[in-house]
Amino acid sequence: MSSLNEAKKIVELRRNLAIQKTQDIRSKLLENEDFKNAENKLGGLDFERSRREVYKLDTSEIDKQISQAILERDNALKKLGYSVDILQPEFACKICEDTGINNYKVCSCVEKERIKLEFEKYPELKSVPKSLDDIDFTIYDQQSKMFEKCAKYLKRNFVSEDRLSSIILFGATGVGKTYLAKTALLECMLSGQDVMFVNAIRLNKMFLEYHLAALENKKQILQKANSCDALVIDDLGVEPMLNNVTIPYLYELIIERASKKTIITTNLSQRDLENRYGQRIFSRLMDKERSAVIKLQGKDLRLSLSK
Ligand SMILES: [Zn+2]
Incomplete structure (x- = not known):
């Protein structure tokens, strides 16, 4: 529900x-x-x-x-x-x-209840600002410009529009990928969109659960991930590779969400991503018609965008 x-x-x-x-x-x-x-x-x-x-x-x-x-x-x-x-x-x-x-x-009382429930489901969203506009970029020192640029991009292309189906945030640990993704997702949630935040390890477990479930129980396991308006998959690449599970179900999820918004954060390089998940997933994620790739690297933000 x-x-x-x-x-x-x-x-x-x-x-x-x-x-x-x-x-x-x-x-x-x-x-x-x-x-x-x-x-x-x-x-x-x-x-x-x-x-x-x-x-x-x-x-x-x-x-x-x-x-x-x-x-x-x-x-x-x-x-x-x-x-x-x-x-x-x-x-x-x-x-x-x-x-x-x-x-x-x-009524606003229902909306208040909805937000309360969402915070119960995704307590990690409590720790970020309510909007990408509220981020204090000065604390990121030299990276602030890059960060601000990325936040503005997410605001335009993730929070406000449904134009792109996926945005991949590349970058080493600690550059703030997850923070940005969470803030963008919280902003979507507060504006009434159905959202989901899931770490790649948890998502992988859901794939396994789905794989092992009886047919009649399958649908509900991935229903939210497949159908919510905005999804964040955090830290793709840290999950263990499960044969016949990780890659095929990830691919299915990406296909299923072709017209819905998804942010994927990852510490992997593009090459690692391709090696790990194969050409099919890689080309889908890198498809410039549907996806944007953002690299948050130290002082230098490279945006590789379709438009
Ligand atoms: Zn009311």
């Missing part, structure tokens, strides 16, 4: 619980004679009022009686030590009353 659907479910459950709680309180209150009588009276009067409305009859007299019955009921409540609010469900979101919908759109 996507985090958005999970979030919708949570809000729906919240609403049901609030309503249930009010119903439970009401049942308890109905054990009191005064309250019960007032409620019964109100019920009858409400029914009569609706009937009169349907037949377009005068309701002024009945309205007076309703006001009187409400007063009696409220007095009964007061005697029991409750305020009238106790009869109304206490919804957590005052905007949508926990329906999850505001003005025909997803």
